[in-house]
Amino acid sequence: MSCPFHLVLDPSSRANPYPLLNELRDTPVALQDDGTYVVSTYREIVALLHDPRISSGRRTLDRTPAFIGLDPPEHDRLRRLAMRHFGPPHAPDKIDRLRPDMLAITTELIDNLAGKQRADLVDEVAYPLPVAMICRLLGVPREDESQFHAWADRLIELLSPRDEHRAERQEVADKLDDYLGGLVDERRHKPGDDMLSGFIADGEMTRDEIVRTGVLLLIAGHETTINLIANGMLTFLRRPDVLVRVHDDPELIVPAVEELLRYEPPVQMISSRVALEDVTVGGVTIPAGSPIVLALAAGSRDPDHVTDPDTFSLDRPRNEHLGFGGGIHYCFGAPLARLEAQIVLTELVRRLYNPRLVADPPPYRPSPILRGPRHLWVDYDEVFPAR
């Protein structure tokens, strides 16, 4: 018997995992043959995201993780220190003030699509914007991009809810650490107005903590938003009615991005959890020590939580989705990702005349966790000038 979760992981289901995810929900808490529990219904996922007996500290590498892999009180301490230079309460308008920059970079990227009739929206738009923004925030020189891009991509490719490719992951992770470590040492002598310099100036994180936080933000900051943007254009191009509505009423981009996070979530599952004690959820007792996978993408399409879950709708009265997780690990960069996606998608919809998908489904990146198209080839007649 082939279990649905096993099939979800298989590359052949990358283009459309949703029928399998729907099947997965028939067993809300499903024990796998390797002892992992996969949780796929909305309420059960939310319950575990808020359960202090569930740890994020499932170690897959021999190193202290960044705060995404830590539990309170360490998690809270490091996340708060990082937040000081990113958002409220200390820097409430930092991300809001980046809007003009986001628009300027977007405009430039889309200007570059003019003069031809076909583009790969992944490589030419969805990837460069988030990278530019996170580099600017962190203080990572954009010239180094090709260097860390390869490592970050490889790390994501190797991500899997099963404990595979350990040695290679370790090796790539070490390279990223060394790279960021070098940057931190530079900033110590030549501070800028970036986050790394801020962490150093605060003097409350050790060098290692700064490096790990920097690597986390660098990877999380560009391997996810890329998928949100690409999934967004893909969804719009598959649904001309949606495309027309967003084009005619740009305010609709706000509910559209929330719906994308629900309907085509860039982070399909969280695989870092482990039970610290026996925890009963959905009538199943997960024994202490068991690895847990939270199937966010399945939970956000749970018919017990949303009506018409398999329909992409701009008209949901309240859209509570699991796209950014929940509880204390709720995505740190969510506001940045939201604004980037809102701006890029608005501009693409407005400026590309008569866009069409070249291949449907497009080729996908291999990771079942951070899921998105590897390329999104689109034909169009013309690029309208920026406003």
Place this chain on the structure above:
Amino acid sequence: MSRPGTADLVRVVVDLTRCQGYGQCVFLAPEVFRMREEVLLYDLDPPAGRRDHVLRAAAACPVQAIHLDWRESRNLPETKPGGSTYEGRIVIVGGSLAGARAAGTLRREGFTGPLTVISEEEGEPYDRPPLSKQVLTGQVAPENTRLPRLREVEVEWLAGTPATGLDVAAKKVLLADGREIPFDRVLLATGTRARPWPDEAEAKLKGVHTLRSAQDAAGLREALAAGPKRVLILGAGFTGSEIASVCRELDLPVTVVERGSAPLVSALGGVIGDVAAELQRAHGVDLRCDTTVTSLEGDADGRLRKAHLSDGSTVEADVAVVALGSVRNVEWLEGSGLAAGVWGVTCDAGCRAVDINGLVLDDVFVAGDIARFPHPLYQYQFMTLEHWGNAVAQAEIAAHNMISDQAHRWPHVSVPVFWSSQFGVNIKSVGVPTFADEIAVTQGSTAGHRFVAAYGYQGRITAAVTFDQGMWLEHYQRLIEQAAPFPSENATPVRVPEKLSATAEATVVVTGHDPAERRVSLLLPGGRTS
């Protein structure tokens, strides 16, 4: 792009019982939402130019706790198809939080008959929690606290005239101006008022305030802005403590006099009260516990000058706030035959009023601060809750039940949730903390003012309190609903004044998530449920 005729209107209210402090709203509309640790303060009536920011913020809230004026929520929940067929005439007495929410719910549930709201206060309903927070600091003007209208509600609004009587047999509400308003079903939602200082002459001294209405808040704000030499606060419950917090934020010297052993004791018990006391003192409050004010003294102009305390000392102050709790607005129900008194208006779990014989009335409903209802999770004891979240939840249940037949009525069994913000800390509670004999800090530490404490009664979790740890609250709510075992490690006696005390043993669990499916079952020996 603004819709015609709406450009100037973006009223906001945040359901802070739901809010978990994710701060997404602050990121996306930093001019409207402000956050200090987990304390969220916001403009209820932001300038029109902020409209698109507010829309983004509301869409981004992970728990959808931000409510906007119905004209801004383009995706209104549809009126329920096949909704109610009830066609009688409905009257709501009290047009504030509970009354207004009930009116909206009646329409949402498909009630199309005549609907009248009788409200003593003039003007549109407004939100009270900001009155002791953003309004007193000056961040928000008292008149800018009007509640967003969550939907267009066709209703006859009789404002500015209090009801003076209820004739249950003749089905009429009597108004102060002599009018008689007939009803088929009526909802009583007249709430509470501030308990005045008992000595009338002293209460009239200039500089002596209470705080319940927007008008009260305007007066107190003016007094605080004038820079008094010292503010005296009588009572360290939530309201008194919040006002003290504002005074310190405004750098005003403040003395708080509390009869109990610590602030918040009657709501949260002595263990947490001690933490609150330490918090107050750390912020420079002159806190006098186990002490009462015996009299207030004025000068020749009738201005407050000083107060005499039970320990023989005096405090010189030119502003005093009497924060000694509230009085329920039940006087108008005298002679109505309802089981109404200082404790509130008694009703069943379906919000139907009970008469003095203990009989349930089918056409008289009660909701909000005035309601005294039995809660299955707390051994069916009757309780009144002066909580924003309870007013909303109970109003929705009452409204639903008013237009439903017996088979489709819902019980009001939501677990109480409360929040308060003071001294930069967001304090939240779930359950009934006074229904407990033990308490244990389960996460964080009280010394750092970031922690979760669980309350237990006879081995089961009955409540939890968080200081800046709001994200964990729903986990504890689940434990309470499941009557989960209380963790016995680190437990200490809770030291609560006996307000709700346990009687017979009836442990129940609550199942279901939507109001429509929430039900109670008795927990039988061996963990089975009935």
